[in-house]
Amino acid sequence: MSFRISADAIGTDNARRLAFLEDDYAALKRQMARRGIDLDAIADQVAAFGVALPSWGVGTGGTRFARFAGSGEPRGLDDKLEDCATIHQLTRATPTVSLHFPWDKPSDATALKAQAASLGLGFDAVNSNTFQDQPGQPVSYKFGSLSHPDKAVRDLAVAHNIDCIRLGETLGAPALTVWVGDGANFPGQQNFTAAFDRYLDSMAQIYAALPQDWSVFIEHKLFEPAFYATVIADWGSSYLAATELGPKAKCLVDLGHHAPNTNIEMIVARLVRFGKLAGFHFNDSKYGDDDLDSGSINPFQLFLIFNELVDAAQRGTPGFAPAYMLDQSHNVTDPIESLMNSAMEVQRRYAQALLIDRAALTEAQTACDALGAHNILKQAFNTDVSPLLAEVRHRAGGAIDPLALYRASGYRAAKAQERPPRGGSSAGIV
Amino acid sequence: MSFRISADAIGTDNARRLAFLEDDYAALKRQMARRGIDLDAIADQVAAFGVALPSWGVGTGGTRFARFAGSGEPRGLDDKLEDCATIHQLTRATPTVSLHFPWDKPSDATALKAQAASLGLGFDAVNSNTFQDQPGQPVSYKFGSLSHPDKAVRDLAVAHNIDCIRLGETLGAPALTVWVGDGANFPGQQNFTAAFDRYLDSMAQIYAALPQDWSVFIEHKLFEPAFYATVIADWGSSYLAATELGPKAKCLVDLGHHAPNTNIEMIVARLVRFGKLAGFHFNDSKYGDDDLDSGSINPFQLFLIFNELVDAAQRGTPGFAPAYMLDQSHNVTDPIESLMNSAMEVQRRYAQALLIDRAALTEAQTACDALGAHNILKQAFNTDVSPLLAEVRHRAGGAIDPLALYRASGYRAAKAQERPPRGGSSAGIV
Amino acid sequence: MSFRISADAIGTDNARRLAFLEDDYAALKRQMARRGIDLDAIADQVAAFGVALPSWGVGTGGTRFARFAGSGEPRGLDDKLEDCATIHQLTRATPTVSLHFPWDKPSDATALKAQAASLGLGFDAVNSNTFQDQPGQPVSYKFGSLSHPDKAVRDLAVAHNIDCIRLGETLGAPALTVWVGDGANFPGQQNFTAAFDRYLDSMAQIYAALPQDWSVFIEHKLFEPAFYATVIADWGSSYLAATELGPKAKCLVDLGHHAPNTNIEMIVARLVRFGKLAGFHFNDSKYGDDDLDSGSINPFQLFLIFNELVDAAQRGTPGFAPAYMLDQSHNVTDPIESLMNSAMEVQRRYAQALLIDRAALTEAQTACDALGAHNILKQAFNTDVSPLLAEVRHRAGGAIDPLALYRASGYRAAKAQERPPRGGSSAGIV
């Protein structure tokens, strides 16, 4: 018997916190009313917001130097779904899971879909993997996959992506996310143009295999695992590829995949404007693709991204429906805690972006009132929406304080009993 | 009477150096022959290469903190052309001048064209300026120009650009370069999408005024003078704008206008591949848009850019004809010396790129021989082509050692006599 | 007669806002009480906090490309003090002014001190300037000042710094801040070691001239105006210099003077630990030394710096008394508005840092509970302390909403009448 947190446990914990929440929510509601904002209407919008969980994110992550296992780590897909369900149970903010193949390839996709549904979960975009060799693989991705000089390697990578689509179809997923590590460690190693053309040719084959209502998300990344050049290194290359492929191809923005100092919110605006924003891999970073918890390093940046998204939604951009996914590496925390925290952080910045007075903002922008416009954003960002988020969770049957409840629940300790330690070495690669 | 360096002076100086040059050139030629390279054929290609001088570059530059005037600085357009002619006389590498309006707006463009021709100079792309207000200007560019919320400001900026085109036509220039500082210093100050759309609208009017055989070069820049967001901040935005406008619009690459760690040579490859490479503003930088002398900080990067260009040329890319211009700020050197040095540095890296064994490179790339491919580049880069460059200059009537000859010539001292000190304050702006 | 905002005007405006403030403050107080925090005690600490205004900051700033004048800009030191007094009148957070010589060199320092006192202002550290030449200067700072190869230049720079100390003494200032732009634009231009030794030698002379109770603040900066190398480029060099000089020499941290991705709060911790933290030049930046308004780009970073400062204060670090100064360039806003906004932003992040539960934080840190520790910081950061700040201002006789009151007051329009346009050209330097 697998341990689950009971609805009763949530109810009991919430009951202890309710009076204070009501006081705080009421105070915030009065304050918002003075600004002309109906907090309950905002609550409805926040309640409708969800972010997908990455199947790989519920296991402990690592660096090339080491991985330090956690206790009670999921042993397989069943355990991962269970952990995802727990996150959604408490936060009510993560209704879908994004699977990564072949790491989480189900033996029976139809059964998996039913199992997920029984846990209240659906599936978001599926992810392919051609940056690692699998045992028995006939040719190697050491020097690339979709852009490899050798057609046999490209064919293998294309076939794998098409397999992912087929699996995803069965699971009810809407899209395929393609990230490749293809690139070069040395100037001269790769002909940039030839490699890009081979990538386009491979992607065209994958594109042709997309179901009618599917999308393919192209994920760019500045560097790592290739350290001199990467085939899809920036949003410009991503946009070119997506445009060459066709309307089903769009550009995915991972917050950690940019050069230092990049204005990511502007990239979001550009992709929205040209109909090519696929969605996000949320995380935070200080140096590179650090895969830290969302909003843990630069929460204002996350807010500014949601400012663009809310602006796009409110002005009625046609076809605007970005996909939201977490993509983090949890090296020093309980992954369930990090994912709950991150989902609520993303929700927090979205909620704050909803508080922006857009009419006043437009007026200030038109009048070149730089400081006035800025302060409109800042007022929203400085507003503590914690009571709003807790209220939304409470209304939906979630926990007022998911972290506290989770820690008190004994979930991790129970899983440490149920799940024998994962064999994963901590030796690193270096 | 204005001082000029005489052909005799060049001849005399060259004569002293010729024997050593011949020895060095012969040794290099033997070495290249062993690699299967005909050095004389390379010399012909190098001789055909030219880079445009920026009219603003012959004056001393400065920073927001101060400008420290040099001696004998040009007082106006006549002096600037004279300095440019001297640079070309000695280096034979700078046959054209790129003018900046209104800084160097001629009262009589036809006369100016003739004057330049008499000095052996032509004109490359002309540059507009809507990042500064001119005395008596009816509305201000303080909050932008082509993307300003106020149509009156945009109209002024559009009209100025069209004026530049008309002047350029008379001068025989082939293109207009448009760089704007439009952007924001505060999150919220500007609606990114609205600003971009206004920019596109303004540019469309400028585009419509282009002569049949002209191009418009869009120059992106990450930051400065706007420090939070810039309308055309990266090559992605530049590409979008150029594509929206049409085939005459292309993307100019200034080497200092990118985020830290950016792989510029890959941007070059992408723009070439999609037919949108306008050309270059050459300079070097370590931190931001430092506008240092070309190749003074990262000469290997400059070589890698030329590797892309030579590759594109040799594989016969249709319509491939990038414009080459220097764009530097000479704060602590004699600008003439810096421009001669930089022109020769650009030439040096081009010459080295011509030495790359492309068949062997392609073979190594196809075989995934990363180190072998890299060493082919490195061998070319490590080759000292100084004798080749000197030989090319000598054959064309230039100086074997332009710097030494210039310093010995007394040119600057003579100009300090001819040209009273420029009134430009050194007070800075801060 | 010079226009001033009357106490009555403040009282009237505050009266309209008081009821809402009381509601919000009471709600926050209840919430804090639940966390075990006495909000009134926090208010007392916030009330005791002040940040110095830069005399140069009340004028409109610019870039090397242009300066766009504002209306009613201060014509001289009198006007500047008047603007500073207005900022302090409304915010009650800026009791001192930091002067910059020779820009704001008084003809009669004793009189100036009295004048400032009558406005309720004192003086913080004075700043020297050897990065610009002054009219009639016998030798130039073009190639450096305190580290120049020529002793005559170094002597001039040393003498100027000693002049600044003497002026500062009369004014009651406690310290001299030394920032030099000395460095190099070219590899090879400067011998790094020789230049550093000359710098140390010059600084030792300045150090010797310090009054008994004075400090000298060494301000490092990564780049600009020197673009390849800077003599005091990082905190390591700053620390070495301060250590060589003696206990009166300390290291000033300007938030915009670091390499990309630098963890500034850790530098603060290191300098505190080794007794060498002088204080701060507050501003914000996204790319380089952008000199944007404090907290406008990365407010969480500002909070994390104050987390270090509050930690140092609360654990009783001996001699811990950093100097707080704003140092911003206001290119697109009314400088008075920007300085008020920035002072309140600095205050906001300080107030939030005071809310951190340090006992719980230490416990989580000791238990390696990374997420728990982080959430303790985040809870403080997410708390909206706006009512607290307004309450503190109100209690001290300032404005509940300084920005709104200032805009409604007509101050700037009155000054535009009183002060004829400043002659400063907008031509830029480039």
Place this chain on the structure above:
Amino acid sequence: MSFRISADAIGTDNARRLAFLEDDYAALKRQMARRGIDLDAIADQVAAFGVALPSWGVGTGGTRFARFAGSGEPRGLDDKLEDCATIHQLTRATPTVSLHFPWDKPSDATALKAQAASLGLGFDAVNSNTFQDQPGQPVSYKFGSLSHPDKAVRDLAVAHNIDCIRLGETLGAPALTVWVGDGANFPGQQNFTAAFDRYLDSMAQIYAALPQDWSVFIEHKLFEPAFYATVIADWGSSYLAATELGPKAKCLVDLGHHAPNTNIEMIVARLVRFGKLAGFHFNDSKYGDDDLDSGSINPFQLFLIFNELVDAAQRGTPGFAPAYMLDQSHNVTDPIESLMNSAMEVQRRYAQALLIDRAALTEAQTACDALGAHNILKQAFNTDVSPLLAEVRHRAGGAIDPLALYRASGYRAAKAQERPPRGGSSAGIV
């Protein structure tokens, strides 16, 4: 029987290349003579230069995403020494090996020393490892080692370092290199000051265990594996720690461990000036700690570092004797090829730095002739010293063209036969 490249094979290959080398060397010697340089004297200096090989570098490296094994990879310490010996045999530039414990912990250190000596190899600094857990380790380094909050963990890490010293003593190594990954992934996770103090306390115990004539090298790194903060993140922290510890403690510079845009050569100058330069881990990088082959990305930077070192040596800096080690990750090349290439690249930039005319350089620097000074450096950098390096190798019994000879020798194919494939998975960590 283990395959070795025979001296005959080297002699035969060299014989085919000798005539061309003689022609090229003679031409270079004539050219240098004209510059007043005795090429043979330079050759003697280059011949005396050596760089240590990292024991871990002869195996194929990887990233957190994957490791793709090479063929014939060393199975253990014997194989590693054999590969190192081959590199030195051909290049004559790598006389020592730097061991990493516990990866390469010998069962019998005395025997290992004799074995190495028989291969013509000695040992340079030994490296400890407290960034990974070893099987059966009683406590974990997951949250740090020398700075861990728990004394038991610190004690374990200290004891391991002292073990390394004891092993190194037996091997005849001169120093211990300490790099720790200790840090934090979250703001708040770690008290910066407490962690640094614990680090200092642990290091003091290690320092106390150093033999009389030993040094301890402190290696700083900006980030990875910790992604928010690292205990020894920059040279400032490294210098503070080394100064606290005492004269045997010095600062090691790894070229990839700095913030973007950092001027590394200036850090070298500062550490030399204050007697704290330990030496180098050579590699190259474009983005982070990419561990690419030395000089493959920015060869001019490597030259500028050697410019500082040669300057320090020639001016007679007391106690100046930096340690030179390669530290690279060879993910896509044959590690032997990369290490040969890198050793020769380091040698190349050292040789070029020896060609700098220091008297002329000093004269130009003193005269503020920025361009003249720069051109003196550039002339040296542009000189193709390939014939010099080949001549030095040839004189020492090495290969004129090590890469070509190695590839022709069949060494790797023979090892692939001798050494069964290493079991190392390519699965990555992520």
